[in-house]
Amino acid sequence: xxxxxxxxxxxxxxxxxxxxxxxxxxxxxxxxxxxxxxxxxxxxxxxxxxxxxxxxxxxxxxxxxxxxxxxxxxxxxxxxxxxxxxxxxxxxxxxxxxxxxxxxxxxxxxxxxx
Amino acid sequence: xxxxxxxxxxxxxxxxxxxxxxxxxxxxxxxxxxxxxxxxxxxxxxxxxxxxxxxxxxxxxxxxxxxxxxxxxxxxxxxxxxxxxxxxxxxxxxxxxxxxxxxxxxxxxxx
Numbered sequence: 131x132x133x134x135x136x137x138x139x140x141x142x143x144x145x146x147x148x149x150x151x152x153x154x155x156x157x158x159x160x161x162x163x164x165x166x167x168x169x170x171x172x173x174x175x176x177x178x179x180x181x182x183x184x185x186x187x188x189x190x191x192x193x194x195x196x197x198x199x200x201x202x203x204x205x206x207x208x209x210x211x212x213x214x215x216x217x218x219x220x221x222x223x224x225x226x227x228x229x230x231x232x233x234x235x236x237x238x239x240x241x242x243x244x
Numbered sequence: 245x246x247x248x249x250x251x252x253x254x255x256x257x258x259x260x261x262x263x264x265x266x267x268x269x270x271x272x273x274x275x276x277x278x279x280x281x282x283x284x285x286x287x288x289x290x291x292x293x294x295x296x297x298x299x300x301x302x303x304x305x306x307x308x309x310x311x312x313x314x315x316x317x318x319x320x321x322x323x324x325x326x327x328x329x330x331x332x333x334x335x336x337x338x339x340x341x342x343x344x345x346x347x348x349x350x351x352x353x354x355x
Contacts, residue, residue: 134286163342172332172345173287188342220286229274229340235286 133157134236136221142242149208151239153221161225162204163233164188164196167218176219179204211243250333250349258354263320265349267333268313274336276309276316277343281330290318290331325355 134155143149153162164176175188177196185196193215197205208215218240222233251266267276275294279287293300293309293316300307306319320327330350334343 170347172347173343175342178341186341218284222287227340228336228343232277232289232292233279233287233343235288237286238284240284 132237134221134223134234136219136236136239138239139237140240142244143211144244145212147211147243149211149241151206151219151221151241153204153206153236154202155204155221155223155234155236156202157223157225157234158201159223159225159234160201161223161227162198163222163224164194164204164206165220165222166190167220167238173220176206208241211241213243216241216243250331250346252349253347254350254352256352256354257323259323259325261323263323263327263351263353265318265331265351267316267318267346269316269333269335270314271337272311274340276307277334278305278307278316278318279332279334279345281332281348283329287332320351323351323353325353327351328353 137152160181163178165173167173174190176194179185179198182198195207218238220238221236224231224233249268275292277292278290281287291302291307293307304321309316330348332345332348334345337344
């Protein structure tokens with residue numbers, strides 16, 4: 131079983147709909163992240179969380195919200211989806227700060243907003 | 245910005261050849277990381293090299309870091325078709341709360 135699991139893996143929705151992408155991990159890491167990947171732009175950080183009570187905005191948080199329901203669960207919501215949010219979304223975890231450690235990624239959630 | 249930039253954007257080689265990818269960055273770092281992504285899949289961490297290291301090996305991978313030139317290279321020796329993927333360099337920033345990823349090198353290894 132994957133250590134970082136994302137659901138759904140693929141989703142097609144319409145403009146204005148509310149969408150939730152879920153992430154769960156079995157690695158026991160406190161730090162969790164949501165990234166977005168667009169062709170030619172690399173990965174950009176949306177939100178990150180270092181524990182259940184700690185939520186921080188990343189580079190591109192506008193239009194997104196997150197919920198850290200438990201150490202193992204971190205959800206990303208699009209309250210009112212728009213077409214330019216069409217992208218591949220990744221959840222990731224880390225055991226320690228990124229000045230010394232690495233990220234562990236899920237398999238991604240491909241979202242298409244029509 | 246802290247962004248790393250990989251070069252070349254795309255690379256196509258024959259199986260058995262070596263593949264070299266380069267990464268440049270703009271500000272001082274305490275480590276640089278390389279990741280691999282198979283098409284449409286999640287990224288997988290390959291290797292982390294610290295700023296006080298000049299070279300690091302892991303299996304068929306060799307990474308170098310030149311902090312004076314703000315550049316790193318990833319060498320894959322004796323490439324295999326299974327090495328076909330995109331490769332990204334990443335550097336920590338924002339107090340090490342985030343990794344800044346480059347746009348990647350897409351490697352194709354032809355059997």
